[in-house]
Amino acid sequence: MPRNQEYVNPLVEQRADPWVYKHSDGYYYFTASVPEYDRIxxxxxxxxxxxADAVPAVAWRKYETGMLSANIWAPEIHYIxxxxxxxxxxxxTTETKEGLFDHRMYVLENDAANPLEGEWIEKGQVKTAWESFALDATTFQHKGVLYYVWAQKDPEIPGNSNLYISEMSNPWTLQGKQTMISTPQYPWEVIGFSVNEGAAVIKRNGRIFISYSASATDYNYCMGLLAADEDSDLLDAASWSKSPEPVFCTSEENGQYGPGHNSFTVNEHGEDVLIYHAxxxxxxxxxxLYDPNRHTRAQVFRWNADGTPNFGVPVKDSQLKR
Known part of the structure; x- marks a missing residue:
């Protein structure tokens, strides 16, 4: 088996908040924020x-006015x-533009075998405990339960966004309690903004890991890590522990700034791959947010002896050619 597969980075230019999902049909499916924030x-x-060279299909476009009309961010594609x-x-959008950063979370559904085909149906807003700034939702299944993890502003807590988890009764509806599992608390999580966002889940070595991103979206942006035992109550905040240090951050030496908002996949050789922007x-x-050059990147990562992921440092832009 080849080791340390190298990728030509950037993998996809001007695509932030990248999400890659490898399906049972053998294809890698990719979606991300586009610089115009106007479509998926x-x-x-x-x-x-x-x-890098695959032709994208437009799944959905923003509305001209009202709800769903501005700053379409961080799409993720899942098969459930x-x-x-x-x-x-x-x-x-509003007459005063004050709603441009008052996000809510939404879901589209497509029953075609190939999601580049068929029709994407709006399933509506995912309703949470509050009507407040909310974004960056992801889902995962564990022991027959579908979970939803997202970032949201609690009106009673200072800061911009915390991470929450809830069960789902279907892919667009939450049920039961909603538990806060992380709030910005360390110095590296509160530079510019007090942010925990962009969660991604990977299960390995008897644990469930949730990576997330913190601080403002400039060179201070970085990744943190939560972990819970796979047999614990995932809706109990006490089940989750947080790394006191960032697990992936700017590398001045390698010329990579603000890495984060990642997803996980596996390459053709069975190696774990971190997909992220920087x-x-x-x-x-x-x-x-209006600088378009957060490019999608990919790099193989390993696992430490204690069973935790070791993402290393973001690699240099590649000298390789496709």
Missing amino acids: EVRRSLTLEGL SGKWYIYFAAAH RNYKEITGDP
Whole structure:
């Protein structure tokens, strides 16, 4: 088996918040935030490298006004009980523009075998305990239960967003209690903004790990890690422990800044791969959210002797050619 597969990075340019899902049909499915924040695209390839040149299909476009009309962020594509689902966040436009960063979470459904085909149906907003800023939802199944993990602003807690978990009664509806499992508490989580967001789940070595991203979306952006025993009550906040240090962050030496908002996949050789975005420069003019050059990257990662993931440092932009 080849070891330490190298990828031509960036893998996909100007695609932030990248999500890659490898399906049973052998294809890698990819979606991410586009710089215009106005649509959701899906592309697929039989190899990770092939995603770079795969032709995207537009699954959905934002509305012109009202709800679902601005800042379409961080789509994820999942396959649940024989259907495809895309989870994403959207804001709304108003006469005063004040709603541009007041996101809510939504779901699309497609029953086609190939999600680049068929029709994407709006299943509506995922309702949580509050009507407040919410985004970056992901789902995972464990012991027959479908879970939802997301970032949201609790109106009673200072800061921008915390991480929550809940069971789902179906892929667009929460049921039962909603538990906060992480809030920004360490210095590296509160630079610029007090943020925990962009959760992604990987199960290994008897534990469930949730990576997430913290701080502002400039060079301070970095990844943290939560862990719970696979036999614990995942809805009990006490089941989750947090790494006191970031697990993936800016590498000045390698010219990679603000790595984060990741997903996990497995390559053709069975190696675990971290998919993430980062910029290759530090200084940004204007609002980082409107700088389009958060590029999708991929790199193989290993596991420590204690069973925790070791993501290493973000690799340099590649000198390899496709």
